[in-house]
Amino acid sequence: MNLTQNSDVMNQDIYTPAFGINIENISMNELFLKTVTRVSVDQYTNKPASFSLQVNDSNFGSSNEMQELLAEGRQIEIFMGYAQAMQSLIKGEIVAIGFELDESGGFILTVEGFDRLHAxxxxxxxxxxxxxxxxxxxxxxxxxxxxxxxxxxxxxxxxxxxxxxxxxxxxxxxxxxxxxxxxxxxxxxxxxxxKNPVESKVVLTRGKNLTSLSARLSTSGQVDTIEVRGWDAAQKKAFSARAKSNHSRAFVSRLVPTGQMQISGLAGASSERIIYADGKVRTIAEAQAMADAEMAEQRRALLTAEGSAIGNPDIRPGSIVDLENMGRFSGEYVVEKAQHMIDQSGYRTSFSIRQHL
Incomplete structure (x- = not known):
């Protein structure tokens, strides 16, 4: 969904925030959904996604059917989006159930779980x-x-x-x-x-669908060359491999000339990092792979940001976010974490991103 259109149609019913829940392939009815006061899905790269439901149901303790349904090990799927355009955000299982009984007699049930990667x-x-x-x-x-x-x-x-x-x-x-x-x-x-992000792209614009943003550009830890050194125990011989920063247009365009000098070492400081990887790499090829991976990770860390936007299920790990009207921080970023939440305040998506190189 392209949220750049939201300002024109925000008052239409089709853009009313909505969510759906399936448990054991059974779609939960409207009566149950009305008891859910908050639903959130946290998506990540390189770790399991998670979900949390907050249910306000004073009858839960006396309902055997509901207790059996909202139980550990149950398969669950959560959909979020808008009235006519919901997307599946997580398929997983319930791993934890808790409740809170307040002084007024209110009964708040919390249901948590993970996607299949958690296994x-x-x-x-x-x-x-x-x-x-x-x-x-x-x-x-x-x-x-x-x-x-x-x-x-x-x-x-x-x-x-x-x-x-x-x-x-x-x-x-x-x-x-x-x-x-x-x-x-x-x-x-x-x-x-x-290796590369998915083709999906979401444009976020200051003053439209981008509600908050905190960005940071830092040359700290950035070097021009990374060398990985290992030891061949069989041949009793040391070996090494080097990766040199590829000063692509996307990378260099983020830096002013003095920043480029910091990284290349022309400012007077050494611009090389050595990694001693004895026992971690066994061949020159493995050392080269580690050096290349460390260099790629270093480059990605140059520019990072966190923010929030009007809820959009298309913002998810591996997708591209294109920031507009943000000066030198404008451009394309890759999503590493996204949190989708619907509660009484509406639907919002929070995210962590790093520059797309």
Missing amino acids: ATRGSVFEKFEEKQTDRDIVRKVAKSLHLNATVDHIEPRQGDQIQNQENNLELLEYLARMNGFFFWVEGDTLFFK
């Missing part, structure tokens, strides 16, 4: 993946174990075996994402493991 945090595994099993194959195997489909961008082949040493599957995905410069998240029944 990857349970248990630890030792497994050896042979060289012929690519990182892409490993991601797909993890997705299958979570009963998820997988959409995985191309990953360059690695050298040597991959060891999952008493780690849970989420830690394995985090490691593979870090080493390859990827990020991942779950939407519905699909695990996305991506």
